Amino acid sequence: MSQPRQSIKVGILGATGTVGQRSAGQAYAKVVRWKLAMSIPDSVRDMVVEECKPDVGGFSECGVVFSGLDADVAGDIEQAFRAADLVVYSNAKNYRRDPLCPLIVPLVNPSHLDIIPYQRQSLGLQKGYIVTNANCSTTGLVVPLAALEKAFGPLETVMVTTLQAISGAGYPGVSSLDIMDNVVPYIGSEEEKIEWETNKILGGLTSDKKAFDLHAPNQINVSAQCTRVPVIDGHTGCVSVKFARSPAPLVAEVEKAFRDFRCEAQDLNVPSAPGQAIVVHDAPDRPQPRLDKDLYNGACVSVGRIRDCPVFDIKFVCLIDNVRLGAATSSVINAEIAVEKGLIQ
Amino acid sequence: MSQPRQSIKVGILGATGTVGQRSAGQAYAKVVRWKLAMSIPDSVRDMVVEECKPDVGGFSECGVVFSGLDADVAGDIEQAFRAADLVVYSNAKNYRRDPLCPLIVPLVNPSHLDIIPYQRQSLGLQKGYIVTNANCSTTGLVVPLAALEKAFGPLETVMVTTLQAISGAGYPGVSSLDIMDNVVPYIGSEEEKIEWETNKILGGLTSDKKAFDLHAPNQINVSAQCTRVPVIDGHTGCVSVKFARSPAPLVAEVEKAFRDFRCEAQDLNVPSAPGQAIVVHDAPDRPQPRLDKDLYNGACVSVGRIRDCPVFDIKFVCLIDNVRLGAATSSVINAEIAVEKGLIQ
Amino acid sequence: MSQPRQSIKVGILGATGTVGQRSAGQAYAKVVRWKLAMSIPDSVRDMVVEECKPDVGGFSECGVVFSGLDADVAGDIEQAFRAADLVVYSNAKNYRRDPLCPLIVPLVNPSHLDIIPYQRQSLGLQKGYIVTNANCSTTGLVVPLAALEKAFGPLETVMVTTLQAISGAGYPGVSSLDIMDNVVPYIGSEEEKIEWETNKILGGLTSDKKAFDLHAPNQINVSAQCTRVPVIDGHTGCVSVKFARSPAPLVAEVEKAFRDFRCEAQDLNVPSAPGQAIVVHDAPDRPQPRLDKDLYNGACVSVGRIRDCPVFDIKFVCLIDNVRLGAATSSVINAEIAVEKGLIQ
Amino acid sequence: MSQPRQSIKVGILGATGTVGQRSAGQAYAKVVRWKLAMSIPDSVRDMVVEECKPDVGGFSECGVVFSGLDADVAGDIEQAFRAADLVVYSNAKNYRRDPLCPLIVPLVNPSHLDIIPYQRQSLGLQKGYIVTNANCSTTGLVVPLAALEKAFGPLETVMVTTLQAISGAGYPGVSSLDIMDNVVPYIGSEEEKIEWETNKILGGLTSDKKAFDLHAPNQINVSAQCTRVPVIDGHTGCVSVKFARSPAPLVAEVEKAFRDFRCEAQDLNVPSAPGQAIVVHDAPDRPQPRLDKDLYNGACVSVGRIRDCPVFDIKFVCLIDNVRLGAATSSVINAEIAVEKGLIQ
DSSP: OOSOOOOOOEEEESTTGGGGGGOTTSBHHHHOOOOOSSOOOHHHHTOBOOOSOTTSTTGGGOSEEEEOOOHHHHHHHHHHHHHTTOEEEEOSSTTTTOTTSOBOOTTTOGGGGGGHHHHHHHHTOSSOEEEEOOOHHHHHHHHHHHHHHHHHOOEEEEEEEEEEOGGGGOSSOSBHHHHTTOOBOOOTTHHHHHHHHHHHHHSOBOTTSSSBOTTOSSOOEEEEEEEEOSOSSOEEEEEEEEESSSSOOOHHHHHHHHHHOOOHHHHTTOTTOOSOSEEEOOSTTOOOHHHHTTGGGGTSEEEEEEEEOSSSSEEEEEEEOTTIIIIIHHHHHHHHHHHHTTSOO | OOSOOOOOOEEEESTTGGGGGGOTTSBHHHHOOOOOSSOOOHHHHTOBOOOSOTTSTTGGGOSEEEEOOOHHHHHHHHHHHHHTTOEEEEOSSTTTTOTTSOBOOTTTOGGGGGGHHHHHHHHTOSSOEEEEOOOHHHHHHHHHHHHHHHHHOOEEEEEEEEEEOGGGGOSSOSBHHHHTTOOBOOOTTHHHHHHHHHHHHHSOBOTTSSSBOTTOSSOOEEEEEEEEOSOSSOEEEEEEEEESSSSOOOHHHHHHHHHHOOOHHHHTTOTTOOSOSEEEOOSTTOOOHHHHTTGGGGTSEEEEEEEEOSSSSEEEEEEEOTTIIIIIHHHHHHHHHHHHTTSOO | OOSOOOOOOEEEETTTGGGGGGOTTSBHHHHOOOOOSSOOOHHHHTOBOOOSOTTSTTGGGOSEEEEOOOHHHHHHHHHHHHHTTOEEEEOSSTTTTOTTSOBOOTTTOGGGGGGHHHHHHHHTOSSOEEEEOOOHHHHHHHHHHHHHHHHHOOEEEEEEEEEEOGGGGOSSOSBHHHHTTOOBOOOTTHHHHHHHHHHHHHSOBOTTSSSBOTTOSSOOEEEEEEEEOSOSSOEEEEEEEEESSSSOOOHHHHHHHHHHOOOHHHHTTOTTOOSOSEEEOOSTTOOOHHHHTTGGGGTSEEEEEEEEOSSSSEEEEEEEOTTIIIIIHHHHHHHHHHHHTTSOO | OOSOOOOOOEEEESTTGGGGGGOTTSBHHHHOOOOOSSOOOHHHHTOBOOOSOTTSTTGGGOSEEEEOOOHHHHHHHHHHHHHTTOEEEEOSSTTTTOTTSOBOOTTTOGGGGGGHHHHHHHHTOSSOEEEEOOOHHHHHHHHHHHHHHHHHOOEEEEEEEEEEOGGGGOSSOSBHHHHTTOOBOOOTTHHHHHHHHHHHHHSOBOTTSSSBOTTOSSOOEEEEEEEEOSOSSOEEEEEEEEESSSSOOOHHHHHHHHHHOOOHHHHTTOTTOOSOSEEEOOSTTOOOHHHHTTGGGGTSEEEEEEEEOSSSSEEEEEEEOTTIIIIIHHHHHHHHHHHHTTSOO
């Protein structure tokens, strides 16, 4: 790409983590609970944290505001920002099932941005709208499912058991006494998210671009079991799928479809798009969260162990970096795509 | 029980673990790699280890010989012991698929001992025979499945994803560099074992007591995905089942069937039988391996999270102590039942 | 012991853990956050939790009240109970440095109970008094130090680095994101506790039984470094000691002193006393927390790797079960000794 | 640096890990057991592994040969390479105590390279010699000790307890059954290495450059206790030091000395030198292995918790990335320095 990309001012809601409400007016480095192996970048260290209101600070000048707010406050605050005609890309769950808000996995369904004009129109806004990204486990699942539907037509049934990392629960999140040398076979409302979100993401828009078709006419039948395991980062999924078509594709064909899958984020060549959307692993014991989550800076999904399923058609294992493509990286790529489409300026 | 039980001499093959072949003639405490939190019992410490041959030491006087041998040597050695007219109860996989050898989960199918007379007859033996117990993950799965079939008739389909403990791989087994902060989504040949063993265990004997019917006429369709997780002891399974009958039982009926399940080992009141074969957990996040594996000295199976499955009928989580009911404890209870039936003297 | 022991009614302060303040009037099983592998005993399950005040419920009839309160409330509440002429045995730190309150490690210094008459007299009480047990890491250290001083006379210098389990921080305590695959080389005020408490415990009473001599005339010079490691239960200490006497005892003499050490709790044969106060391990890589913490129901201290120190005289490794001898078990044994001495009735 | 650096051909002994002896003639990617989160670099993947002999393949053209061999074979092989007049930089322990071989921690004592002419002369060689780097735990300790001696003169006494990562034991190395939820308070011969190597590294050369003075006339009195903890990468040390000088420097002075420490590798600006040799952490609970080992690509040492020691003068915590500065990175920086000094061409 020969032309330099434009520079766009961005805001971040919920940047300091759990103590955000008390941090306004202070330097970022003072109030954040920083838990990454890299240091706080110097360019951020002394930024002053502002109140989470659309009319203070520089929010009104932001081309896009990213929200990492907790669900218990995200609903009202994101609505207030949108009502102030601001553009919000959110990692929170609050608007994922909203009939006007796209729920976008950037490697799967950026086409759902086409509903934005109607969202604005419905709310009488010029610029403002909300886009959400998906639950982290949903994201890791729907990328390979999208590759399968693209190559072989609709899926009929999906069963998935997830083995999820502790970082998915935030900080302080999971007590070490609960998870060390243990499995917790329950993550509140996670299974319902996977079972519901999959059809919105893999479905399309109605022809008038005013609604989501939720994979009409035949929804995919999805059943999920979610567990927490003693892994720091990286959600693993054990998946079985049944295709609508018969006979089903062969294992080798499925593997080729995963390898060949290209997504719009790659075609648009946006800065944070991964080199490959899906990395297929040949080793029989991969992907593994510790070893494979970092591929393409955590912006791809890993797939391995593709084999026949005695019950459905095909079984495989998938892996996503839950704190990158499963969270902020999705919102960033979504926004980068929106820039290319003229929806962020 | 007012009468004292009889005392029976037992032998153990493979008692010292990985260095067994070099340990003959030495005190047990010298050659074993003891890794339990309790100390070596004094009654065992100074026992002299003998060669693994039926005609040395006191093996010929043993009413039963338990085998914890590795699969790479168990085939020949167990056969030699049986050929010497000795009774072998084995944890090894070698004879699990043998058409004459019972594959018994003691809380499920001790009735398969009825094939013993035919096994002896076929081989021209007076006393000797081989009984095996099942793979540890299979055992944790078939106990709740047996309860369901007992209450509601045959199952049609079972899908299970296992999260297995490192102790299942023996010692030294899994390198810490492979499993800390990680999941390994592969355990060699484990999935095939679960998929195959389930039908032999849950099936019956032919009417002439000379063969296993392998759940004829309709085999259960089983699909398993097996993973290794950073847990020391306790295999967790996430299970979905479809009943042959329609409509399927309700969640409350299934829960009651689990709670009401009683097995022959309990009815016979053998010493190592658990107080309950299945413990149903009410808490939404149980069973958990670290907290629940020790129930009834690891001789029961825990079940929890019983709920509707959007794809099949019912989903639930099960847990087994893989080093107790999943291994030696099964052989011990199997032998205790055989004593009651006059098959060990 | 042929005579049955007397039965004494006991109270427990802080039995429900972190939610205690809201639990009055409810059944114990409803309000406790139970995290043990064993189930709640049936005899406790339906007990009604009472307010933490000396004049409610049955506290006034209790021969002894055990306190597991958090330090932020223990000071006032324990004082109120004592002022109501009740006997308090506390695991909290608040009164450990009080000049009238014994700080007792039951395997070391129950003789400090001799100050009780003076504590009562000073406060104008008939029966009431407070006894505390020590910090968990201090406890694991002073038991072997006491054995050394008993056999070889005063110590001059002690250096210790601890590797402490997560259970020492309570529940929810340490976030899994902080400690998995990590070491936290800091535990707030822990080092000061070890450095200070050691001299009170290993010292004696003044001849008038009205004060603690704090190891006068020559205090032991103690330096501690405390770390948190990803271990569930069991605090390990790496210790170097210098004796006042010269030449110092040999390694073999030190080892014999550890093995021969007997304490008053053993001589009095109280119910919870361990069979051995100190277990010496011969294997070069023991004691280890997971394998050795359970010895004698967690009521002893393990010691191993006794060897010459190039800087001081002797180095060794010690291990304590921090949730048993390092906490409640100490208070229980302390009280059992007090019963024998007529200080609890 | 305006001039491009020269390109030098290098060889690596032991590059494939434990199966090296069987790997000659095959592509690297086929025979290596690759366990890193990053993929095998394309430039290395298809390189053909050669026999470990100086006269095969391209070894004779190598300016330097790096050895990562196991100690049980390193002695003979490295000697053979040196005898063939090749330059060997080794991570193995075999020649660390050799009176002619420098034992170099690159941030501390590259001046020991001055013995190379005498090593060559003694053995009748033109070019060949052996240089070793130090044990990983020694390396993490001597960097801060060197800073202290540079600023405040000789140390008299050092006590250190290490908490070492599992990666230090190689692959498969530590069994997960031994280390999960556990501490192993023993690492074979590790304590002796730290106690011995420290004086060779911190000492100088005799004035004739023909021998090491081993910190003459007053050796530092070093005592080490080494433990293995469930951490993947990063060795932590808890250190107490006593200075020869009196009064000792203040904590603030020590902290400044750590911050101000610069080493020859930095002055020479070699490519792999860290931006800072020592990173001082202000937070009271740092350094931590998981969060801090990656600083400066693992080529520095982290120090924190600098405070007064009640027994000696100063206590602090240090941290090293054992698989980078504690291993290969040291050899690489050592060789880069040797290039600048004309000892590798």
